[in-house]
Amino acid sequence: MYAIEVEKLRKEFKSYSSRSGLAGAFRDLFTRNYKIIRAVDDISFTVKQGEMVGYIGENGAGKSTTIKMLTGILTPTSGRVVVNGMNPHKERERFVQTIGVVFGQRSQLWWDIAVQESFRLLKKVYRVSDQDYNEHMDHVIETLDIGPLLDKPVRKLSLGQRMRCELAAALIHNPPLLFLDEPTIGLDVLVKLKIRQFLKEINEKYNTTILLTTHDMTDIEALCERVIMLDEGKIIYDGSLQRLKQNWGEGKQIHFQFRDIVSKEELMLLVDATWEQGEDRYSWIAHVRATDMAHVIGKVVSSYELKDIHIREVSTEEIIRNIYEEGIHHG
Amino acid sequence: MGKYIEMIRMRFLMMLAYRTNYYSGIFIYSINIGAYYFLWSAIYGGQPSIQGMTVEQMTTYVAIAWMARAFYFNNIDREIAMEIREGKVAIELIRPYNYLVMKTMQGLGEGIFRLLFFSLPGMIIVTFVFSLQFTANVHTWGYFALSTMFSFIINSQLNLIAGMVTFFTLNGEGLLRAKRFVIDLFSGLILPISFYPEWAQHVMHYLPFQAISYIPSMIFTESFTGDAVMKGMMFQAVWCVVLIVPIYVLWKAAKRKLIIQGG
Numbered sequence: 001m002y003a004i005e006v007e008k009l010r011k012e013f014k015s016y017s018s019r020s021g022l023a024g025a026f027r028d029l030f031t032r033n034y035k036i037i038r039a040v041d042d043i044s045f046t047v048k049q050g051e052m053v054g055y056i057g058e059n060g061a062g063k064s065t066t067i068k069m070l071t072g073i074l075t076p077t078s079g080r081v082v083v084n085g086m087n088p089h090k091e092r093e094r095f096v097q098t099i100g101v102v103f104g105q106r107s108q109l110w111w112d113i114a115v116q117e118s119f120r121l122l123k124k125v126y127r128v129s130d131q132d133y134n135e136h137m138d139h140v141i142e143t144l145d146i147g148p149l150l151d152k153p154v155r156k157l158s159l160g161q162r163m164r165c166e167l168a169a170a171l172i173h174n175p176p177l178l179f180l181d182e183p184t185i186g187l188d189v190l191v192k193l194k195i196r197q198f199l200k201e202i203n204e205k206y207n208t209t210i211l212l213t214t215h216d217m218t219d220i221e222a223l224c225e226r227v228i229m230l231d232e233g234k235i236i237y238d239g240s241l242q243r244l245k246q247n248w249g250e251g252k253q254i255h256f257q258f259r260d261i262v263s264k265e266e267l268m269l270l271v272d273a274t275w276e277q278g279e280d281r282y283s284w285i286a287h288v289r290a291t292d293m294a295h296v297i298g299k300v301v302s303s304y305e306l307k308d309i310h311i312r313e314v315s316t317e318e319i320i321r322n323i324y325e326e327g328i329h330h331g
Numbered sequence: 332m333g334k335y336i337e338m339i340r341m342r343f344l345m346m347l348a349y350r351t352n353y354y355s356g357i358f359i360y361s362i363n364i365g366a367y368y369f370l371w372s373a374i375y376g377g378q379p380s381i382q383g384m385t386v387e388q389m390t391t392y393v394a395i396a397w398m399a400r401a402f403y404f405n406n407i408d409r410e411i412a413m414e415i416r417e418g419k420v421a422i423e424l425i426r427p428y429n430y431l432v433m434k435t436m437q438g439l440g441e442g443i444f445r446l447l448f449f450s451l452p453g454m455i456i457v458t459f460v461f462s463l464q465f466t467a468n469v470h471t472w473g474y475f476a477l478s479t480m481f482s483f484i485i486n487s488q489l490n491l492i493a494g495m496v497t498f499f500t501l502n503g504e505g506l507l508r509a510k511r512f513v514i515d516l517f518s519g520l521i522l523p524i525s526f527y528p529e530w531a532q533h534v535m536h537y538l539p540f541q542a543i544s545y546i547p548s549m550i551f552t553e554s555f556t557g558d559a560v561m562k563g564m565m566f567q568a569v570w571c572v573v574l575i576v577p578i579y580v581l582w583k584a585a586k587r588k589l590i591i592q593g594g
Contacts, residue, residue, distance in 0.1 A: 013592065014592070068421070071425050072424065072425065072590075073421045073422075073424050073425060073589075073590065074590055074591075075590045075591055089590070092424070092427075093427045093428075094427075096424075096425050096426060096427045097427050099425070101422075101425050103422065106418075106419070106422060108422060110341065110345070112345050112348055112349070113341065113344050113345050113348060117341060117344060120337065121334070121337050121338065121341050124333045124334040124337040125334040125337075125426060125427060125428055126427065127333075127334075153348070
């Protein structure tokens with residue numbers, strides 16, 4: 001059984017535009033101009049129980065809209081959504097019992113009172129027994145290292161502290177499916193690492209399915225084997241991160257620092273690769289396939305005197321950027 | 332049910348965290364009561380009774396009406412309007428509870444807090460300063476408690492309605508302010524309903540507002556006796572039930588708008 005099944009899911013919004021000027025404003029009173037904007041355009045995918053999937057895309061690509069439809073906050077214009085075997089809109093109260101949601105930009109804890117009071121309320125709301133709560137949450141609190149924060153009001157916590165508490169709050173009922181909408185936004189490296197470590201642990205221990213949206217590619221690299229990439233409401237890539245890197249990673253970048261000035265033409269004659277000038281006229285960068293790497297280095301080293309050389313892998317971030325700039329068919 | 336009780340406790344804690352805000356409130360309410368006390372003493376002059384109420388009954392009416400207001404009054408209309416504006420209501424949909432019931436429970440938590448930390452100390456201060464007439468009749472206290480509970484429900488229901496209406500209008504501030512004024516005026520907080528002209532009394536009989544302040548205060552001052560008490564509470568009970576209809580319709584419509592347009 002799939003944790004998430006989405007078929008030809010579509011969401012359209014009406015977007016009103018106002019006419020200019022006073023006369024326009026009067027006309028707006030009677031008839032308003034609107035256009036239909038398709039935020040999510042006939043997407044289909046499935047997620048198996050226990051998978052960790054990165055859902056990525058630029059701002060406005062339709063990520064949040066999809067998450068909102070999957071969690072039952074928005075109804076689809078058309079298409080089929082089955083999450084945890086249920087239609088999120090039909091059986092709301094039973095459905096939300098089986099999911100956990102963290103919105104990075106929006107707190108779900110009560111602002112003015114101690115964190116533990118929010119936990120206590122959520123424990124009651126999700127009807128978690130004392131035994132389950134203690135067993136599960138003791139571990140969560142310990143791993144996220146939020147024990148000392150529990151008696152502090154949320155408004156006194158730093159962003160990193162608050163985010164860890166949000167995560168714990170979303171897991172009080174130990175849901176089999178977790179939606180994380182930009183959970184690491186604005187956090188420092190240490191907190192990010194801790195959160196990633198924790199998510200991995202939860203996934204291993206309870207086989208929790210995690211759907212994660214983020215702009216931070218290091219999150220995806222650390223957590224997700226599979227990515228779904230969205231552009232203008234359409235899925236442009238759905239598959240393993242590994243394959244994405246292989247197909248669009250364009251191999252390696254080799255940075256050469258020459259002792260003398262070298263021209264691009266000379267280098268082009270020497271080896272057939274994409275050459276790009278570095279910081280000055282002495283340094284050049286070769287973009288090559290991983291398999292050609294040894295060949296290129298051998299040629300260059302035997303022909304020129306070098307001061308320095310280093311090899312860099314194309315980061316996922318660069319890959320993603322390239323895909324958005326040049327389109328998916330480039331690779 | 333446990334989650335709703337937990338919510339009352341939660342709001343109580345929240346109020347407790349900001350309790351100093353309320354000490355000034357006691358003072359303001361006492362001044363209000365004092366002003367009306369002297370005003371009514373002057374209006375009565377030497378007359379033993381107006382509209383069937385003695386001057387003692389009248390001043391007690393004013394005092395108890397304000398103190399009951401501390402209990403039934405809440406800001407859930409503003410909170411709902413704000414949560415709609417900030418898009419928090421959508422998030423409430425991912426919780427396994429009824430948002431409106433939760434909001435009402437928060438109002439109740441606030442009411443209980445004010446009753447304990449506001450009305451009771453306020454009442455003690457007021458009885459020292461002014462001569463008020465408190466009944467020793469246990470039944471009257473019982474009816475009054477029940478009737479005030481109805482006040483709370485009806486006032487909260489009106490707040491829910493007002494809060495949800497702001498979902499469909501661009502700016503709800505004016506509407507909420509108007510609603511507050513209408514309730515203070517037509518609920519009998521400022522002037523007992525029996526003092527309004529015949530025709531106005533007749534109109535108000537078809538509106539829910541007098542159930543909020545007039546009826547419990549009349550019961551407390553024993554201006555209502557026998558049948559009138561029961562009739563008053565029936566009036567309240569009927570409105571409690573009737574108001575569920577517009578709440579249900581509005582919530583359905585608001586939810587549909589929310590899940591289709593995203594708020």
